[in-house]
Amino acid sequence: MKRTIMRPGGLPDSASTPVVTPLMPSVVYASDTPDALDAQYEGRAEGYTYAREGHPNADVLARRIDALEGMSGGMVTGSGMSAVAAVLLGLCGAGDHVVGGNQLYGRSLRMMAEDLPRLGIATTLADPTDVASVAATLRPETRLVLIEVVSNPTLRIADVEGIAALCQERGVLLAVDNTFTTPLAVQPAALGADIVIHSLTKLLAGHSDVTLGWVAAKDAALMERMRVFAVTAGFTASPFDCWLAERGLMSFDLRFERTQANAQRLADHLAGQAGVTRVLYPTRPDHPDAARAQGLLRGRGCNMVSFEIAGGRPAANAFAAAADGVAFAPTLGDVGTTLSHPASSSHRALTPEGRAAIGISEGFFRVSVGLEPVDALLATFDAGLNAARQAT
Numbered sequence: 001m002k003r004t005i006m007r008p009g010g011l012p013d014s015a016s017t018p019v020v021t022p023l024m025p026s027v028v029y030a031s032d033t034p035d036a037l038d039a040q041y042e043g044r045a046e047g048y049t050y051a052r053e054g055h056p057n058a059d060v061l062a063r064r065i066d067a068l069e070g071m072s073g074g075m076v077t078g079s080g081m082s083a084v085a086a087v088l089l090g091l092c093g094a095g096d097h098v099v100g101g102n103q104l105y106g107r108s109l110r111m112m113a114e115d116l117p118r119l120g121i122a123t124t125l126a127d128p129t130d131v132a133s134v135a136a137t138l139r140p141e142t143r144l145v146l147i148e149v150v151s152n153p154t155l156r157i158a159d160v161e162g163i164a165a166l167c168q169e170r171g172v173l174l175a176v177d178n179t180f181t182t183p184l185a186v187q188p189a190a191l192g193a194d195i196v197i198h199s200l201t202k203l204l205a206g207h208s209d210v211t212l213g214w215v216a217a218k219d220a221a222l223m224e225r226m227r228v229f230a231v232t233a234g235f236t237a238s239p240f241d242c243w244l245a246e247r248g249l250m251s252f253d254l255r256f257e258r259t260q261a262n263a264q265r266l267a268d269h270l271a272g273q274a275g276v277t278r279v280l281y282p283t284r285p286d287h288p289d290a291a292r293a294q295g296l297l298r299g300r301g302c303n304m305v306s307f308e309i310a311g312g313r314p315a316a317n318a319f320a321a322a323a324d325g326v327a328f329a330p331t332l333g334d335v336g337t338t339l340s341h342p343a344s345s346s347h348r349a350l351t352p353e354g355r356a357a358i359g360i361s362e363g364f365f366r367v368s369v370g371l372e373p374v375d376a377l378l379a380t381f382d383a384g385l386n387a388a389r390q391a392t
Contacts, residue, residue: 020247023239024055024056024239025239026051027050027051028049028050029049029050031047031049037049051236052231053231054231055239056239057243058075058076058239060242061076061200061249062074062214064249065198065216066216069178069188069189069196069216070183070187071189071196071216073217074215074216074223075227076242077212077230077235078238079211079212080105080198080199080202080212080213081107081111081213082230082235083197083214083215083235084146084177084197085111085233085235086229086235087144087146087175087195087197087215088116090225091173091222092121092144093119093120094121095121095141096121096122096141096144097122097124097139097141097142098112098123098143098146099142099144099146099172100112100123100124100126100145100147101128101147101158102126102128102358103128103148103152103153103154103156103358104151105152105177105346106152106345106348106350107346109125109347109349109350110349112146124137128147128151128156128158128159128163130159131159131166134163142172143172143173144172144175145163145167145174146175146176146177147160147163147174147175147176147177148176148177148178148180149176149180149181149296150180150282153306153342153347153360154280154358154360157289157292157296158176159292160186160188160192160296161192161296164191164192164193167192173195173222174192175194176188176193178196178197179203179333180302180304180332181300182198182256182302184252184253184300185297185298185300185302186296186298194222195216195217195218196215196216199212199213200212200245201213202331202368203252203255203259204252205244205245205248206249206251206252206255206333206335207244207334207335208333208334208335210238210242212238212241212242212245213235213237255371256303258371259303259369260300260301260303260369261374262370262377263281263301263303263369264281264283265377265378266305266369266378266381267280267301267305267307269381270305271284273382273385274385274389275309275310275311275315276385277309277310277363278308279306279307279308280306280307281306282297282300282302283297283299283301284301303333304332304366304367304369305366305367305369306364306367308364309365309388312361312363312392314391314392315363315392316341316362316365316388317391318384318390318391319365319384322388323381323383323384324383325372326339326377326380326381328340330346332366334368334370335370336370336371336372337368337370337372338368339366339367340366340368341365342355342360343361347360
């Protein structure tokens with residue numbers, strides 16, 4: 001073990017090992033000799049050099065996500081969007097063409113609409129629920145298709161298997177963002193995806209106290225290209241955030257089941273309330289993609305519910321203010337229920353006409369359902385709906 005004058009003791013020797021992964025915040029790692037450092041960089045020895053290039057807490061967390069997704073060699077990044085950027089900017093260049101789902105997360109849409117074209121990468125949006133729509137956008141120079149299993153925020157279900165078959169036939173990479181659904185509902189790589197992405201900030205970590213992403217590719221050469229770009233761009237994940245996320249992951253399966261059960265109850269309850277004009281939840285028979293949801297998600301509805309109320313922005317303001325105890329916050333996956341209003345948050349950059357085209361009105365809300373006692377949750381939403389009705 002390399003020792004220094006300032007820190008001569010190093011780590012204490014121990015015949016036992018910690019049960020919990022230690023937090024290792026060191027930015028730098030000392031090697032014994034230049035030859036030893038060469039061996040690390042050339043892959044002849046395992047080790048760490050500088051935290052931007054990798055550190056133990058990120059690797060421990062990455063291996064855990066790898067196992068959930070049935071993949072290997074994944075990488076943890078500083079945010080979900082940095083994972084998306086590692087894919088789009090690490091694998092695509094000027095002259096390439098990228099197809100994206102037309103209801104991607106707002107910042108992913110912005111990257112597609114503004115940042116990629118600025119760098120000479122052409123982009124087109126297509127309906128991921130319709131393979132023919134995606135096929136119609138493909139060109140000889142199409143490099144990659146990016147979709148989400150369940151769209152944000154309208155909860156439409158992508159035809160992942162159909163698009164995967166199309167991409168394989170055309171020699172196009174398929175990247176799938178699995179944040180909403182998580183690997184407990186679906187494993188995109190097993191359905192033909194080449195690349196899988198997560199915002200670990202959300203349900204996997206689950207406590208709204210970390211900002212992280214994860215990405216993995218089946219092909220090791222593609223993964224290395226993304227890794228090199230991420231290191232160069234500084235998409236480094238904080239060791240402390242990785243440590244917190246690993247801790248949160250220990251209860252992920254329990255949280256998933258409880259929040260999913262609560263979400264089903266909330267969706268069914270909202271559907272019967274005056275003033276609610278639409279409820280979207282994947283396992284409900286009135287969902288536009290109900291049949292696909294049953295097969296693709298194996299009957300899992302997950303923890304997200306979207307709904308629409310009459311009365312526009314005045315009713316939306318009244319609802320959010322009166323739903324006391326539910327955080328009005330543009331996030332998802334927390335242990336507590338959070339309420340998001342896409343028109344004023346994730347999709348505010350779109351024009352009113354652009355939002356209307358994908359089904360987002362001023363009365364549209366997205367709910368990330370948490371672990372609260374479900375009766376208390378329903379009562380809170382009833383209070384909000386009552387206030388919304390009175391506001392109109």
